[in-house]
Amino acid sequence: MSQQKPLILVSNDDGITAPGIRNLIEAVRSLGEVVVVAPDSPQSGMGHAVTISKPLRLNKTDIYGDILAYQCSGTPADCVKLAVDKVLHRKPDLMVSGINHGSNSSINVLYSGTMSAAMEAAIEGIPAVGFSLCDYAYDADFSLSAQVARKIAQNILDRGLPASTLLNVNIPKLVAHEFKGIKVCRQAVAKWKEDFDERVDPNGRKYYWLTGQFVNNDKGDDTDEWALANGYASVVPVHFDLTAHHAMPVLNSWDYSLS
Numbered sequence: 382m383s384q385q386k387p388l389i390l391v392s393n394d395d396g397i398t399a400p401g402i403r404n405l406i407e408a409v410r411s412l413g414e415v416v417v418v419a420p421d422s423p424q425s426g427m428g429h430a431v432t433i434s435k436p437l438r439l440n441k442t443d444i445y446g447d448i449l450a451y452q453c454s455g456t457p458a459d460c461v462k463l464a465v466d467k468v469l470h471r472k473p474d475l476m477v478s479g480i481n482h483g484s485n486s487s488i489n490v491l492y493s494g495t496m497s498a499a500m501e502a503a504i505e506g507i508p509a510v511g512f513s514l515c516d517y518a519y520d521a522d523f524s525l526s527a528q529v530a531r532k533i534a535q536n537i538l539d540r541g542l543p544a545s546t547l548l549n550v551n552i553p554k555l556v557a558h559e560f561k562g563i564k565v566c567r568q569a570v571a572k573w574k575e576d577f578d579e580r581v582d583p584n585g586r587k588y589y590w591l592t593g594q595f596v597n598n599d600k601g602d603d604t605d606e607w608a609l610a611n612g613y614a615s616v617v618p619v620h621f622d623l624t625a626h627h628a629m630p631v632l633n634s635w636d637y638s639l640s
Contacts, residue, residue: 387413387474387538390464390502394424394457394481394494397444401480404523405512406445408531409477412538416473417450418464420457420494425483429497430456439463457498465505475537476502479512480526482519486551486605486615487569487597496549500621503547508537510548515609525560526552529614532563549617553609561612568617569604571597 389409393402397419406415421440438454451468453460461476481495490496495511502509510533514526529552542548549568553560575593582588597606605615 388469388471389413389415389534390461390469390473390476390507391415391417392419392457392460392464392476392478392498394420394427394478394498396420396423397442397450397452399423399482400519400521401482401514401523401526403445404527405477405480405530406448408527409475409534410448412531412534413474415448416464416469417445417448418453418460418468419450420460421452421454424456424494425481426492427456427458427494427497428492429458429500431458431462432456437463439467457494458501461498461501461505465502465507472505473502473507475534476507476509477512477530477534478502478509479514480523480530480552481511481513482521483513483517484515484551484609485511485513485549486515486609486617487571487595488573490549490568490617490619496547496619499547499549500619503545504621508542508547510534510537510550513549513551514554515551516554521554522556525555525557528557529563533616543618545620545622546618547620549605549619550614551605551609552614553612555612559612560614562614563616564608564613566605566608566615566617567601567603568619569597569601569606570599571595571606 478498485493499509499511577589608615
């Protein structure tokens with residue numbers, strides 16, 4: 382009896398035509414049966430948004446030749462939901478998201494559409510990982526990222542992941558001989574210090590453009606930010622249980638009587 386190939390779902394937030402997803406598809410296509418469901422336009426910064434106020438469109442495309450691919454009018458989370466419910470004939474063995482143009486390290490994981498696609502898959506019980514390259518250029522070199530993606534995808538297929546856990550993988554902008562390896566890390570405690578630039582449109586009306594500076598005051602050498610700054614790809618295990626378990630004893634000590 383022939384063994385069924387692993388089923389691999391691919392999505393992203395930069396859109397189905399982005400170079401990053403093309404490189405990710407090529408990185409994993411020999412590992413199993415690949416199916417692509419990705420946004421039909423860029424959805425960066427959408428986080429875990431889902432579409433509830435307008436119809437979703439799902440159209441088959443031959444952009445990747447013999448690989449089954451669909452473009453979706455919705456968000457990255459929408460793409461995974463539709464893939465699971467309407468496209469796939471069985472539960473995927475792996476879901477990979479990316480390769481994102483730009484870092485999703487530290488606090489960026491909360492805003493990332495790339496990671497939200499992987500998060501949605503993890504919620505469905507699918508082993509999932511999001512990949513990001515720390516280079517925003519459209520013509521970025523994804524060769525190193527593709528190697529990292531293939532290695533980690535193979536590890537997940539071979540070994541699985543802990544329950545309710547997905548991976549956030551970021552790759553530094555380096556050439557191969559500068560790359561030091563892959564390091565498992567914690568998420569750095571860092572944030573964006575935002576500033577809204579006030580501008581005036583041609584009609585004299587004010588509008589605002591989000592700008593800001595990334596501030597990292599976490600000096601630990603076990604963080605994703607440290608790893609990326611020192612030539613490593615960072616692998617951060619993430620889970621979708623947002624309960625602050627360490628705070629529960631404190632809250633349980635409060636007086637909740639209403640009299």
